[in-house]
Amino acid sequence: MTGKILGNDIYIAVTAIDTLNTHHKKIFERHFHDLSESIKLKINVLRINSHDEGISFLEYEELSEQAFPRLFSSIRAGNGLICPRKTDYKISNNPPILHRKELLLPPDHPDIPKFAALTKQLEDAGLFKDSRKIGYKKQWEERLRNAGYKVVDHQLVRLDGSEITPPEIIEKTSNTVERHRTALTRYALSKPMQLLAKHDFLEGKHTIFDYGCGKGSDVEILRQNNLTANGWDPHFCPENPKHSADIVNLGFVINVIEDKDERLEAVLGAYRLCTQFLCAAVMLGEQSPERGRLFRDGVLTSRNTFQRYYSQEEFREYLRRVLDEEPVAVGPGVFFVFKNKDAEQAFLERRYRNRSTANRLINQIPKQPKAPKATRPTKTEKEQAFYQQHADLLDALWLSWLELGRPPQEDEFPQVAAVKDLFGTWQRGLNFLQRFHGTETLKFAFESRRDDLTVYFAMRRFDQQRVYRHLPESLKRDVKAFFTSYPIAQTEGERLLFSAGNVAMIREMCQQAAIQGYGHLDAEGSLTFHTSQVVTLPPILRVYIGCATQVFGDVTSADLLKIHAESGKLSLMKYDDFEDSPLPRMLERIKISLINQRFEYYKYGEAYTPPYLYLKSRFITPDYPHYAEQLAFDQTLSTHAEFNVEGYGMPPEQFEATLQRLRLEVAEFTLTASSTLPDLDTPCGQYHTFRHFIECGETQAQTSLPNLPKHPETYNALAALALQVIDPVMDYFGGIELTYGFCSPELAKHIPGRIDPKRDQHASFERNTRGNLICERKGAACDFIIPDENMLEVAQWIVQNTPFDRLYFYGNDKPLHVSYGQAHNRAVVLMLPGKSGRLVPKVMDAKVFVSVI
Numbered sequence: 001m002t003g004k005i006l007g008n009d010i011y012i013a014v015t016a017i018d019t020l021n022t023h024h025k026k027i028f029e030r031h032f033h034d035l036s037e038s039i040k041l042k043i044n045v046l047r048i049n050s051h052d053e054g055i056s057f058l059e060y061e062e063l064s065e066q067a068f069p070r071l072f073s074s075i076r077a078g079n080g081l082i083c084p085r086k087t088d089y090k091i092s093n094n095p096p097i098l099h100r101k102e103l104l105l106p107p108d109h110p111d112i113p114k115f116a117a118l119t120k121q122l123e124d125a126g127l128f129k130d131s132r133k134i135g136y137k138k139q140w141e142e143r144l145r146n147a148g149y150k151v152v153d154h155q156l157v158r159l160d161g162s163e164i165t166p167p168e169i170i171e172k173t174s175n176t177v178e179r180h181r182t183a184l185t186r187y188a189l190s191k192p193m194q195l196l197a198k199h200d201f202l203e204g205k206h207t208i209f210d211y212g213c214g215k216g217s218d219v220e221i222l223r224q225n226n227l228t229a230n231g232w233d234p235h236f237c238p239e240n241p242k243h244s245a246d247i248v249n250l251g252f253v254i255n256v257i258e259d260k261d262e263r264l265e266a267v268l269g270a271y272r273l274c275t276q277f278l279c280a281a282v283m284l285g286e287q288s289p290e291r292g293r294l295f296r297d298g299v300l301t302s303r304n305t306f307q308r309y310y311s312q313e314e315f316r317e318y319l320r321r322v323l324d325e326e327p328v329a330v331g332p333g334v335f336f337v338f339k340n341k342d343a344e345q346a347f348l349e350r351r352y353r354n355r356s357t358a359n360r361l362i363n364q365i366p367k368q369p370k371a372p373k374a375t376r377p378t379k380t381e382k383e384q385a386f387y388q389q390h391a392d393l394l395d396a397l398w399l400s401w402l403e404l405g406r407p408p409q410e411d412e413f414p415q416v417a418a419v420k421d422l423f424g425t426w427q428r429g430l431n432f433l434q435r436f437h438g439t440e441t442l443k444f445a446f447e448s449r450r451d452d453l454t455v456y457f458a459m460r461r462f463d464q465q466r467v468y469r470h471l472p473e474s475l476k477r478d479v480k481a482f483f484t485s486y487p488i489a490q491t492e493g494e495r496l497l498f499s500a501g502n503v504a505m506i507r508e509m510c511q512q513a514a515i516q517g518y519g520h521l522d523a524e525g526s527l528t529f530h531t532s533q534v535v536t537l538p539p540i541l542r543v544y545i546g547c548a549t550q551v552f553g554d555v556t557s558a559d560l561l562k563i564h565a566e567s568g569k570l571s572l573m574k575y576d577d578f579e580d581s582p583l584p585r586m587l588e589r590i591k592i593s594l595i596n597q598r599f600e601y602y603k604y605g606e607a608y609t610p611p612y613l614y615l616k617s618r619f620i621t622p623d624y625p626h627y628a629e630q631l632a633f634d635q636t637l638s639t640h641a642e643f644n645v646e647g648y649g650m651p652p653e654q655f656e657a658t659l660q661r662l663r664l665e666v667a668e669f670t671l672t673a674s675s676t677l678p679d680l681d682t683p684c685g686q687y688h689t690f691r692h693f694i695e696c697g698e699t700q701a702q703t704s705l706p707n708l709p710k711h712p713e714t715y716n717a718l719a720a721l722a723l724q725v726i727d728p729v730m731d732y733f734g735g736i737e738l739t740y741g742f743c744s745p746e747l748a749k750h751i752p753g754r755i756d757p758k759r760d761q762h763a764s765f766e767r768n769t770r771g772n773l774i775c776e777r778k779g780a781a782c783d784f785i786i787p788d789e790n791m792l793e794v795a796q797w798i799v800q801n802t803p804f805d806r807l808y809f810y811g812n813d814k815p816l817h818v819s820y821g822q823a824h825n826r827a828v829v830l831m832l833p834g835k836s837g838r839l840v841p842k843v844m845d846a847k848v849f850v851s852v853i
Contacts, residue, residue, distance in 0.1 A: 779821020
């Protein structure tokens with residue numbers, strides 16, 4: 001039989017239906033006739049589940065033209081579904097795609113050789129390994145790009161234009177590894193360079209040498225930014241001299257060297273050139289699903305390149321053994337190894353410093369009003385005028401004081417001469433600032449800086465393998481000012497470090513942080529918060545996070561952190577467009593165990609569906625970008641009971657289906673009514689489709705008029721009617737029979753004298769030829785009857801249990817009319833025969849109506 005089999009699913013092109021077995025044909029025929037003719041024309045692939053007998057009708061891009069067609073829509077039927085369920089992918093920027101097309105086609109299809117040839121090329125290149133992670137457009141394109149390929153006219157070609165070596169040739173030449181082919185042309189800094197920039201090492205004060213620079217992209221970018229940078233590579237620039245530099249980068253070099261001795265020499269050679277520290281990086285196995293044939297202590301890829309994959313701890317131990325120094329983790333697979341110990345201490349101390357405190361304090365300085373000209377200035381006013389006159393200098397000195405948390409020494413402020421010229425002596429300048437600003441701000445800065453230093457000494461105690469013979473001068477001054485002596489500083493740090501192992505204390509600190517507005521505390525007592533808040537947390541939590549930093553590196557590269565108070569773990573979560581999206585989707589999750597000193601890495605979008613982050617406002621603070629809009633969005637979302645957003649919330653596909661069912665859409669930071677026209681077979685409420693409400697009238701059936709709404713608001717109103725009134729009736733009474741639903745102007749012309757389009761709401765939001773609403777009441781209406789039920793009881797139940805707008809009751813055995821609209825009038829009208837036999841409306845109070853017998 002033709003078809004591609006994935007688990008219990010069989011994928012087959014519609015043109016190959018005749019190749020299906022009898023059982024699968026029956027599944028297809030059972031559900032295909034229920035689809036509209038327009039949908040039937042679009043379907044080109046079937047997915048049949050041989051286990052639960054469910055079937056999906058799939059609309060892909062043109063199969064013959066696109067190498068990897070995108071999925072436009074899927075209609076799921078069978079397997080207990082009341083009505084077919086449609087999922088639309090046309091607006092998705094990362095839809096599912098199709099591979100191995102030749103398997104879906106009938107055996108005599110003329111394109112099979114072309115498609116099969118491409119599949120073989122992809123297999124030979126190793127691009128189908130771990131095939132669970134290639135089913136979506138972005139991930140597949142990223143895999144092609146990272147491997148150095150693209151597909152043109154169903155042919156695999158190299159991005160650099162070079163020819164693709166057949167696998168049999170690769171096998172013969174596997175002992176001559178082509179290392180240079182791992183070099184990438186970059187248009188942005190590599191990950192190690194980005195981390196150097198993040199830690200302020202690319203500000204122009206340090207020289208950089210890139211050892212194994214490949215094509216030299218990093219060096220070129222650094223030079224364009226006026227940095228002193230050089231590079232050497234054994235293939236691309238072997239004639240370049242190997243320069244000594246403050247910082248030497250050995251980025252993704254040793255993992256592509258298959259010879260252990262050469263690998264060792266590369267590390268030692270790079271370390272010899274640095275005067276401050278070596279930045280070394282490798283690709284971790286957790287981040288690199290691509291594999292090849294086993295070769296020496298790594299793998300040989302289909303491109304005849306070598307890769308040695310490490311774990312974080314394995315690479316740390318390798319550097320420690322080779323260089324006899326303690327590496328500092330700064331990211332997954334990235335370590336700094338310091339040769340200059342003063343530079344190392346300065347880096348580690350700076351890593352735990354709350355840099356935002358001083359800026360926040362100086363921004364709180366109120367702008368002093370100018371003294372009135374007509375009055376003689378007071379001493380205070382004179383000082384204010386003096387300060388304003390020299391604000392640039394005095395603000396800089398004040399900021400330096402707040403950053404240090406103690407009075408700066410003369411050699412710690414570059415404009416010391418200007419201060420002395422202004423005040424006569426350095427101390428007079430400090431006295432003036434203290435008098436002008438007061439002591440409260442200085443007291444807060446002192447305590448904040450003392451917390452930073454206590455965290456630093458706690459982390460030094462944590463890592464006893466790193467021994468320092470002396471402290472830098474700045475740290476000596478800090479110790480004296482904040483602790484009076486070095487032993488006291490060590491004792492304070494040790495006390496704080498041991499506190500981080502106290503589960504009860506961590507739990508209490510998490511609760512306090514949540515009360516103060518730093519993140520969200522879940523039912524398990526775990527605190528989740530934005531990484532920008534790390535430095536504002538209580539010191540004990542900062543040490544807890546610092547312990548994870550020792551294992552993983554820079555945890556603030558994530559968007560959110562989660563402290564698992566009970567289990568001694570820390571989770572890092574990275575999202576797509578976290579700042580500017582009201583519902584960011586998770587890209588990566590890393591769970592670090594402080595007990596085992598290990599971490600687990602999960603990448604979403606491939607093996608795992610990227611979940612939405614619901615209620616983002618819980619994890620950010622009011623000063624975060626778009627906080628007000630995010631809070632308003634979250635509050636609006638929470639008002640809809642249909643959305644389960646607590647905890648991890650709804651799976652994305654369920655959330656999107658609920659949006660579709662409620663006729664809602666997310667536009668920037670607002671949840672608005674849908675602005676699109678749906679397919680008629682899209683669910684309208686829980687039990688019906690829009691087609692049910694549009695094609696239910698006897699006149700429509702007789703005339704076969706399309707009777708289609710032209711305005712999205714009409715579809716929204718029909719969905720609201722179904723959700724608020726019809727679904728509850730169905731839940732309580734069971735099946736109903738719709739007798740009259742939406743009525744277009746065209747259909748209304750064929751029902752003379754029996755309807756009142758200007759009042760009955762069957763026209764919903766449709767407009768006449770002059771562009772005016774046909775029915776000013778808006779909303780939507782339908783007529784229905786429930787066989788074998790007293791319709792008076794049904795009407796009374798609706799009045800008591802639903803937020804209806806208008807209800808017309810015609811008799812115990814007659815269909816009743818009900819509407820739902822913005823006015824929520826709750827108007828009840830009895831349509832009873834008069835003396836002439838014609839129906840006469842009688843308005844009745846709702847409370848009276850429910851008591852009618």
